[in-house]
Amino acid sequence: MHNILKPNKILTLIDKYIFYLGLLNVILWALGLYFSFFGSPSDYIQGEAVRIMYVHVPASWMALMVYGMMAFMGCISLVWRTPLSELIGIAAAPIGLTFTLISLITGSLWGKPMWGAWWVWDARLTSMLILFFLYLGYIALISAFRNKERGLKIAAVLAVMGALDLPIIKWSVTWWHTLHQPPSIMKFSAPSIHPTILWPLGVMMSAFFCYFLLVLALRLRTEIKKRKQWIKGQIE
Amino acid sequence: MTINVRHFRISHQTIGSSASFFLISLSCLGYFLQNHPEILKQVGPVFIWMMTIFSALLSTASFIGEEFKEGVVEQELLGGLSMGGWIFKKVMMQFLDYGWILLLIVYGVSYVFSLEEKTTSKLLFTLLVGFPALSLGCIFAGLLTLDADNQGLLLGIIMLPLCLPLLLFAFGVIENPQCFSMQNGPFLLFMGGVCIMISLFFFGAMCALKYALEETNA
Numbered sequence: 001m002h003n004i005l006k007p008n009k010i011l012t013l014i015d016k017y018i019f020y021l022g023l024l025n026v027i028l029w030a031l032g033l034y035f036s037f038f039g040s041p042s043d044y045i046q047g048e049a050v051r052i053m054y055v056h057v058p059a060s061w062m063a064l065m066v067y068g069m070m071a072f073m074g075c076i077s078l079v080w081r082t083p084l085s086e087l088i089g090i091a092a093a094p095i096g097l098t099f100t101l102i103s104l105i106t107g108s109l110w111g112k113p114m115w116g117a118w119w120v121w122d123a124r125l126t127s128m129l130i131l132f133f134l135y136l137g138y139i140a141l142i143s144a145f146r147n148k149e150r151g152l153k154i155a156a157v158l159a160v161m162g163a164l165d166l167p168i169i170k171w172s173v174t175w176w177h178t179l180h181q182p183p184s185i186m187k188f189s190a191p192s193i194h195p196t197i198l199w200p201l202g203v204m205m206s207a208f209f210c211y212f213l214l215v216l217a218l219r220l221r222t223e224i225k226k227r228k229q230w231i232k233g234q235i236e
Numbered sequence: 237m238t239i240n241v242r243h244f245r246i247s248h249q250t251i252g253s254s255a256s257f258f259l260i261s262l263s264c265l266g267y268f269l270q271n272h273p274e275i276l277k278q279v280g281p282v283f284i285w286m287m288t289i290f291s292a293l294l295s296t297a298s299f300i301g302e303e304f305k306e307g308v309v310e311q312e313l314l315g316g317l318s319m320g321g322w323i324f325k326k327v328m329m330q331f332l333d334y335g336w337i338l339l340l341i342v343y344g345v346s347y348v349f350s351l352e353e354k355t356t357s358k359l360l361f362t363l364l365v366g367f368p369a370l371s372l373g374c375i376f377a378g379l380l381t382l383d384a385d386n387q388g389l390l391l392g393i394i395m396l397p398l399c400l401p402l403l404l405f406a407f408g409v410i411e412n413p414q415c416f417s418m419q420n421g422p423f424l425l426f427m428g429g430v431c432i433m434i435s436l437f438f439f440g441a442m443c444a445l446k447y448a449l450e451e452t453n454a
Contacts, residue, residue, distance in 0.1 A: 078443065123404060133397040140393055144384035153447055154380050158394060161376070161440045164432065168401050175425060176408060 007084050007224050014217045021214045028207035035200035049113050054201060056106040058208035059099045063131060064166055066096030066212065067159075070138070071166075074159035077152070086152045087227065089159060090142060091219035095212055097135040104128060115179055123172035124180040127165060134162040149230075254295040255337050261287045262345045273350055280349040281359045281410045282403070284342055288363060289399045291338075292374050296395070297387055299330070300378030304452065313449070323375060323441050330371045339363060355410060362406035362426065369430050372437035373399050379444035383451065398437075405429040 036054035043050035070089045077085040107125065108118045119125065138155050145151040173182045193201070265283055269276040303309050312322060339360060346356040377395045381387045408422035 126400065126404065130397040130400050133393055137390070137393040137397065140386075140390055141380070141384070144381070144386060144390055146385075147451065150447060150451055154444065157440055157443045157447075158380060161398060161436055164436055165397065165401065168404070175421070176404070 007087075010084060011221060011224055014221050018214070018217055018221075021210065021217065025207070025210045025214050028203065028210050032200065032204040032207040035203055040197055040200045046114060049110060050197075052106050052110040053197075054204045056103060056110060057201060058205045059102040059106065060128070061205065062208050062212055063096055063100040063103050063128075064169060065209075066092050066099060067131060067134065068163065068166055070096065070159045071163035074156035077156045078160065083227075083230070084224075086156060087220060087223045088216070089138075089156060090152070091216055091223050093135055093138050093142075095215050095219070097132070097139065099208075099212075100128065100132045100135055104132060111179075120179050122178045122180055123176040124169065124178050127169040127172050130165050131162075131169060134158070134165060138162070254291040254334060255341070257294055258287050258291040258338060259341055261290075262341070266345070266348050276349050277351060277355075280346075280351055281355060282407055284345065284359060285363070285403045285406055288338060289370065289396070289403065292370050292399075293391060293395050295334070296374040296378040296391055297381070300326075300375060301382060301387075304382060304448065309445075310449070310452065319442050319445050320438070323372070323438060323445065326375050327368055327371045330374070331367060335367045335371070338367075358410045362409050365427070365430055366402050366406055369402055369433040369437060370399060372434060372441060373402075376437045376441040376444055379441055379448050382444075382448045401429060402433060 032054070036051055040051075040054075042048050070092050073085040073089045073092075076082055077089070104125075107128070111120070112118050138158055141155040141158055142148075142151045145154070170183075172178065173180050262284065265280070266276065269279075309322065313319065317325075342360060342363060343356070346359065351359070373395060377391055377398065380394060381390045384390050405422070405426040409426045412420060412422045414420045414423075
């Protein structure tokens with residue numbers, strides 16, 4: 001694992017591909033925004049409000065995916081003690097927190113016209129709020145110790161434990177009676193969304209994912225450069 | 237593995253405040269909603285669960301911290317007790333010192349809240365089964381934040397998200413009109429959730445204890 005997660009190798013990779021990643025971001029965002037606003041129909045019940053979905057759904061998926069990745073990196077850093085996996089966790093956490101916040105805010109904006117309330121203590125919404133606090137806890141833990149190395153280890157443990165919330169979020173709409181709609185894409189049968197809406201959603205999802213990769217790469221580069229001495233000590 | 241007077245002396249310092257907080261908060265809810273018995277019946281079980289989590293949170297920092305300060309943990313581990321054994325003992329101590337008092341209070345309060353017998357039994361069952369998971373969660377969070385700056389705030393941020401799923405599962409059981417059976421979905425979810433949480437928190441607490449000891453020795 002130490003051979004795969006080599007900081008220098010990752011730095012070279014980032015420097016080599018960061019421009020193309022940026023370019024891909026511009027293209028995907030332009031396409032995604034065009035299709036979301038002009039290239040897809042409005043809903044026959046929800047009207048134009050349905051367009052919030054093109055931000056809300058990708059942000060929610062990314063929030064879950066980023067936490068899943070952090071938990072995976074936490075596992076790696078606990079087992080193999082690779083410094084890079086810890087740095088990936090540090091770099092990804094604020095991005096995941098932002099995605100969760102976007103998901104909660106856009107969900108709230110969507111909830112008001114559809115349900116008549118900004119917020120309900122629904123299982124899906126509550127479990128998403130829990131994820132938001134998990135991100136906050138992770139970030140707070142890293143900086144809570146004078147010994148920074150200990151903060152990183154401890155935060156990795158929390159990331160692994162917090163992964164318990166991910167299946168709860170995913171299946172909350174199936175397990176409990178909720179106002180939130182049941183899954184319409186990630187389910188065993190075929191997606192129940194019309195292709196004219198599904199495709200723009202897919203493009204926006206790709207745009208969000210590329211944006212995450214770009215910001216993660218930039219943040220990771222900064223973290224590696226900032227902690228060069230520490231990484232050296234860890235590898236030796 | 238023995239639980240002696242010394243352990244109780246340490247935990248007594250923290251348990252009193254938690255139990256008082258629990259009792260006072262429940263009395264306040266009962267007092268303010270005395271003219272709305274239907275609302276009290278509806279929100280009572282969830283409020284009791286919430287307060288259980290909060291009161292556990294209140295005692296966590298000193299419950300764990302005091303033993304580390306006095307060097308009790310190192311002595312015990314040097315005396316041949318395993319880390320898993322130490323964690324198990326802490327859960328036992330918390331139940332013996334606080335858990336059963338909490339259940340008694342809940343039993344008494346359920347009469348004041350006019351909860352149905354079925355609801356009370358479900359509530360007591362979820363508290364009894366969920367207590368080890370909650371206790372392990374407290375130990376895990378307490379060990380994780382040992383010596384951290386702003387420990388109280390951190391404990392809240394960590395403990396609440398980790399323990400709220402337990403509340404959600406327990407509420408599913410209490411809300412369900414069916415009794416406990418293997419065909420009852422919420423019941424199975426609760427039991428499964430508790431089992432997963434116990435094993436995860438136990439693993440997490442072991443890791444956190446290892447790191448806390450490494451830090452103390454350094």
